[in-house]
Amino acid sequence: MPLPRGEDAWLHLALDVVPAYVASEFAVVWPEVEARLGETGWITDNHDSTFPATAGIQPHILHRARTLLVANEVLVPEAASLSGRTVTAFRLFRDPGAIGSATYRHWFFNPGTTRARIDIPTFDRARSTFGFHDAVLLDDQDAPQPIVVRFFTDTVRTPVDGQPLIVRRSERWARSSAIVADYTALRDEDLDWDERRELMTELASRIEAEGLLDAGGWAPPAP
Numbered sequence: 001m002p003l004p005r006g007e008d009a010w011l012h013l014a015l016d017v018v019p020a021y022v023a024s025e026f027a028v029v030w031p032e033v034e035a036r037l038g039e040t041g042w043i044t045d046n047h048d049s050t051f052p053a054t055a056g057i058q059p060h061i062l063h064r065a066r067t068l069l070v071a072n073e074v075l076v077p078e079a080a081s082l083s084g085r086t087v088t089a090f091r092l093f094r095d096p097g098a099i100g101s102a103t104y105r106h107w108f109f110n111p112g113t114t115r116a117r118i119d120i121p122t123f124d125r126a127r128s129t130f131g132f133h134d135a136v137l138l139d140d141q142d143a144p145q146p147i148v149v150r151f152f153t154d155t156v157r158t159p160v161d162g163q164p165l166i167v168r169r170s171e172r173w174a175r176s177s178a179i180v181a182d183y184t185a186l187r188d189e190d191l192d193w194d195e196r197r198e199l200m201t202e203l204a205s206r207i208e209a210e211g212l213l214d215a216g217g218w219a220p221p222a223p
Contacts, residue, residue, distance in 0.1 A: 003055055008146050014057050014065035019074055020047055030066065034059045071100065072158050072165055095212050096180055097172025099156060099165065106134050109141040172212055179206045 004010045017037060022028055024046065036042045041053035069075040070089060077089030093100055110118040118137065127135050156166040183203050186196065207213050 003052060007061065008150075010057060010061045011064055011147075014061050015068065017043055017047055017057065018062065018065050018069060022075060033066075034062055037062060068155065072155065073160055074158075095172070095207055095214055096176035097169040097174075097212070098176075098180070099169050105136050105145070105147070106132070107136050107138055107141075107145075109138045175210055176207060176212055179203070179210065 004013050014037075018033065021033060021037060021042065025032075038056040038059060040056070043051045043056070044053040066075065070077060071093060073094070092098075108118060108123070110120070120137065123135075123137055126132065156164065158165045160168050180203070183199055185191070186199055186203075191199075204213060
């Protein structure tokens with residue numbers, strides 16, 4: 001196969017390859033995934049013999065795939081102890097039944113007016129100089145973005161235990177949404193750590209009281 005063109009195409013490949021690699025190993029640690037799929041010929045030898053053996057998937061693409069696969073419950077992180085500290089995956093969405101999509105894009109639009117205009121050469125230079133590879137200048141702000149379209153057409157319909165993902169999550173969300181609505185203050189970027197800890201712990205306690213705290217690992221312990 002020819003090399004994918006564009007990050008969305010690479011992401012599509014990663015969404016196929018990562019589960020295949022994990023299935024072949026039964027259990028993995030993430031640095032191993034990045035090393036094997038990014039720097040060796042594993043894809044060519046085990047997944048697609050037409051894929052160039054010298055090519056690999058970049059870590060940020062693998063990370064995007066991991067986020068989506070965990071959200072869809074295709075991959076299940078397990079807690080482990082590292083240097084005396086418990087390390088888990090971020091599972092906040094799973095317990096209350098929410099679904100989210102990480103676009104990994106900062107979209108900009110150039111209206112081309114006198115008061116609001118983005119100079120394209122300057123934008124490109126800043127993007128390159130500072131490594132802002134997630135900054136995207138849109139030609140049409142109303143045009144559908146492939147990663148968003150895929151989320152609403154494919155991701156939410158992913159079958160999980162015989163049901164579409166959105167159906168499984170909606171049952172939980174119907175019970176938790178009123179609780180979650182009481183914690184919009186968590187959006188405040190000015191919250192200090194103690195305030196955020198208190199709110200997150202309280203939210204987790206109420207989710208647990210509702211019988212929905214199954215995965216856990218997302219709320220800090222009470223001090």
